[in-house]
Amino acid sequence: MPVTVVSAATTTLSAVxxxxxxxxxxxxxxxxxxxxxxxxxxxxxxxxxxxxxxELGLDVEVRxxxxxxxxxxxxxxxxxxxxxxxxxxxxxxxxxxxxxDACAQRTAPLVEVHLTNPATRESFRxxxxxxxxxxxxxxxxxxxxxxxxxxxxxxxxxxx
Numbered sequence: 138m139p140v141t142v143v144s145a146a147t148t149t150l151s152a153v154x155x156x157x158x159x160x161x162x163x164x165x166x167x168x169x170x171x172x173x174x175x176x177x178x179x180x181x182x183x184x185x186x187x188x189x190x191x192e193l194g195l196d197v198e199v200r201x202x203x204x205x206x207x208x209x210x211x212x213x214x215x216x217x218x219x220x221x222x223x224x225x226x227x228x229x230x231x232x233x234x235x236x237x238d239a240c241a242q243r244t245a246p247l248v249e250v251h252l253t254n255p256a257t258r259e260s261f262r263x264x265x266x267x268x269x270x271x272x273x274x275x276x277x278x279x280x281x282x283x284x285x286x287x288x289x290x291x292x293x294x295x296x297x
Contacts, residue, residue, distance in 0.1 A: 152190075152194050152195055152196035153194070153195050153196065153221065153291075154195075154196045154198065154218075154220055154221075155190065155195045155196065155197050155198070155220065155221045155222070155223065155287065155290055156198055156200065156211065156214075156215050156220050156221075156222050156223070157186050157197055157198065157199040157200070157222075157223045157224075157283065157287075158200050158201075158202075158208060158211050158212070158215075158222060158223070158224045158225070159182075159199070159200065159201040159202070159224075159225045159227065160201075160202070160203075160205075160208055160224075160225060160226045160227030160228065160229045160230075160236075161202075161203040161227045161228050161229065162203065162227055162228070163179060163182070163201045163225060163227055164179045164201045164203075165179070166178050166179045166181075166182060166252075177279070177280055179201065181280065182199070182280055182283065183199045185280050185283060185284065186199050186223075186283050186284075186287065187199070189283070189284045189287045189288070190287060193287060193288065193291040194291070195287060195290070195291060197287065205229055205233055205235060205236065208226070208229065208236060208239075209235055209236060209239045212224075212236070212239035212240060212242070212243075213239060213242065215243070215245070215247075216239070216242040216243055216244050217244075219244045219245045220245055221245040221246045221247070221248075221290045221293070222243065222245070222246070222247045222248070223247075223248050223250055223283060223286040223287060223290060224240070224247060224248070224249055224250065224267065224271070225249075225250045225251060225252070225283075226249065226265075226267050229267075230249070230251070230255070230265045230266065230267055231264055231265065231266065232266065233266065233267075234266060236266070236267060237266040237267055237269075237270060240267050240270045240271060241270040243270070243272075246272040246289070246290050246293040247270075247271050247272050248271060248272055248273050248274070248275060248286040248289050248290055249265065249267050249268055249271040249273070249274040249275070249276075250274070250275050250276070250282045250283055250285075250286040251274075251275075251276035251277070251282060252276075252277075252278075252279050252280070252282055253276065253277060253279075254276045254277030255276060272289070272293065273289055275289065
């Protein structure tokens with residue numbers, strides 16, 4: 138964790154900034170197939186991530202887009218700034234080589250996260266093009282998947 142020295146007698150810890158990036162349809166949580174994705178909505182996801190981040194001393198910024206190019210740009214931003222990332226690529230998980238290549242440029246931990254367990258779902262969801270370039274993957278625990286991913290990021294040495 139970075140340390141900023143204020144004076145010879147006082148030291149302040151700076152929170153590590155973490156981007157929580159979400160792909161298509163995540164803003165529809167709670168209304169999109171609640172029997173699959175749960176009844177908690179997107180604002181609940183944001184609140185949960187921010188609360189866990191605060192508990193862990195992380196400065197969490199949660200973003201969502203349905204646009205593949207915007208998600209790639211955010212990953213480039215994270216790589217350039219050496220920011221850890223929690224990424225739910227959503228449908229892009231299974232086919233977006235542009236997203237995979239952006240993830241491969243990571244300069245800090247990147248944890249792939251899914252609300253459901255893709256291995257227990259339709260066969261087209263069984264392959265992740267992101268998993269091979271991620272630090273790790275957390276899947277199948279609903280919103281708790283994000284908490285577990287943030288805990289994994291907090292436990293990683295920065296820059297790995």
